Amino acid sequence: MASVSLKDIHKSFGRTEVIKGVDLEIADGDFVVLVGPSGCGKSTLLRMIAGLEDVTAGEVFIGGRQVTEVAPGDRNVSMVFQSYALYPHMSVYENLAFALRMARMKQAEIDRRVRDAARILHIEEFLDRKPAKLSGGQRQRVALGRAIVRDVEVLLFDEPLSNLDAALRVEMRLELMNLHERMKRTMIYVTHDQVEAMTLADKIVVLEAGLVRQVGSPTELYEHPANTFVAGFIGSPRMNFMKAEVVEASASRVRVQSADIGTAELPIDGAGLQAGTEVTIGIRPEDVDLGGEGGIRIEATVEFIEYLGRETSLEGRMKGGHSITALIEGKFSADRGAAVSLSFQPQSCHLFDTRGNACRRLLSPAGGSPVAVGR
């Protein structure tokens, strides 16, 4: 087992800097998910841990050993690729055995390990087949098998489920969680799918434009996003944002004024805020109710409604011109342009300062390790 540690990692392709100084500590046995929009550098970061990409500056440690210049095969890591990357001319058995043969393991040991891995992943009956004769899900299992058969310290996953259909994705997600539970190995997983990130991770690392925006547990990221980027990225549908102005601020509450909601008092630590500064209020769609007494009321006009079965997503426009999304339980219908009353509780609100950094929320579980937006 091994921890992974990245120290001030930079990576440039030509003149384009894609990783702009990443420090990251991943504890032994953690399941860490690197998440972010495409082009944020998450795959590059993973490939640098694997040794498939040179590091422009900085250091990579695996299990306390400096491996920045070490060849991929000598890092004791394995990787599952999005495209599976199976050896097409070899049988499933040989695909699994290849790394063990490279390590000059005895045939009896190779056979035992290959069959063990095949049993765990339910691919025993396909051992003699070539990859071309397997379905997508079976190929992905073989790719997974190839990663676990070596019994490495760190397993890396580069969007391994994106080629699978929705049902298979859920099944494989469960399988991955079981695998982590059983192997207790450090796993680093890259995805752009925040549902995958939320369900799999012990710890999520949110990246944007080559920088780490926040590191924390799924709950921390959801409850205490450190900035507007994380707030908008984690959670689906996306968090609603509206501009407001600080009327009065103290360490125990902030009074804000906005064209959308009028005046409201939020249970947020406003110690760093001055009256008159512009802030952003954030409210998750699932925290917005239809009608409702008390709390903060909003009048909006309906733009469109999506019936999702268990709930209805309503998109409306508020007085101040900002749009708002509400997730309403059950079925709800209204005509486009109809007026609706919505409301939310002050303690459900998030507040972000002018630079987009979160102010501490006072009425929900504490935690999170916010990383500032500005460097």
Next chain:
Amino acid sequence: MRRGIVGNLLLAGGLGFIAVIVLLPFWWVISSSIKQTSEIISITPTMVPHSFTLAHFDKLLRSSDFPRFLANSLIVAAGAMAITVVLAALAGYAFFRLKFPGQGLLYRLILVGYAFPGIVVLVPLYGMMSAAHLIDSLLALIIIDVTFALPFAIWMMRAFLVAVPSEVEEAARLDGASHMTVLTRIIVPMIAPGLASVAIFAFVSSWTEYLFASVLIQSDAHKTLPVGLAGIIGQYQVDWGLMLAGATLTTVPVVILFAFIGRYFVTGLTTGAVK
């Protein structure tokens, strides 16, 4: 796209016409090689042999230098083929899968080498072979044939090597394989159809090479088939039967090669690697 009956007939007719043009000379040579000399040189040519004899083959194999020419040609063509395949795989891997300074320039220089016709470099190459004491040796022909086949062979490798997904190679490197192991255990099996094409190309170019074989080889003992067969055409008379029997047997190794390697000309070997 669906074709009607007329379309199919036109297509079949067109293909049949081309097939006749391509195959007729072969039929002419092969069928004539078993005709008696009088029928071969008769004023009214016969498409289907009226006579039958194996005398030309008998003479060719028993009392001419043909077997020696055939052996020489086989040595030169097989040697050139083997070396070209190995070098093309190595060079192709370096050019299209690795990164090193001067890569693009070097690749272009090699392609430029292919642009020169043999006759242009005949004299300097003769000088070089002479300095290396390789005149009248089969090794000289192998070296020359590899030199001329290699640029095009490397270019042929490009499409096949580019098609190998980089993740497969990366997976092998993570599995602990060296560059050489990646090439021999992963890449080569995946580009086998490409290597088969290169092998056939190199073999056929060497098999049919005349210019350098006629200049660099001086003794009958080291002559290859194209030069040896040309020798059958004497100053005052031509033994057409012998010539046609020789031409028939000359095509045999190429046909056998296609029969063995031709099966690798299948697409889709890379299916199942990714996606």
